[in-house]
Amino acid sequence: MNSTDRPAPSRRTGLGLPFPAVVALALLAAPRVVLHDLGVLQEGTLVNALFVFVPPLVWIAVVVWRRVPNPFLTLLVVGVVYGVFLMLGHQLLWTTAWDGDPPTLGGNLSDLPPVAHAVITRGFAAVSSVVTGTLVGAVSGAAAWGVDRCVARAVPTS
Numbered sequence: 001m002n003s004t005d006r007p008a009p010s011r012r013t014g015l016g017l018p019f020p021a022v023v024a025l026a027l028l029a030a031p032r033v034v035l036h037d038l039g040v041l042q043e044g045t046l047v048n049a050l051f052v053f054v055p056p057l058v059w060i061a062v063v064v065w066r067r068v069p070n071p072f073l074t075l076l077v078v079g080v081v082y083g084v085f086l087m088l089g090h091q092l093l094w095t096t097a098w099d100g101d102p103p104t105l106g107g108n109l110s111d112l113p114p115v116a117h118a119v120i121t122r123g124f125a126a127v128s129s130v131v132t133g134t135l136v137g138a139v140s141g142a143a144a145w146g147v148d149r150c151v152a153r154a155v156p157t158s
Contacts, residue, residue: 079137
């Protein structure tokens, strides 16, 4: 076999999608962060629900349609990337989201300097955002894995 006989290298990663596609899927969920932090979206509304549920449903549809080798892993990574976008959005819009009155620590920690309050509360918010994105990815990945298994049984390969 010479070099002309080799197949062209695939742009897919071990995730079954090119990394730019993984980022694009994660970005589908990012507008909700901005709209929520700016006060445009309100909890409990139909529009908010669409911004919450449509992106993960699109994630699931894409990985099932593309028949990625490991839907759970692929969407777990999409969720981690989404978590990073979630973190960045919340951090960039922090003052706006809190209307200039960010949360502070209470109890024995209330006497800490203001910068300590900011570092601790923003640090916990950052970690929470990445964890939230990762959990959304894991739940979506588990759902996609189940759908993929059902589709594979329903449509036997030749």
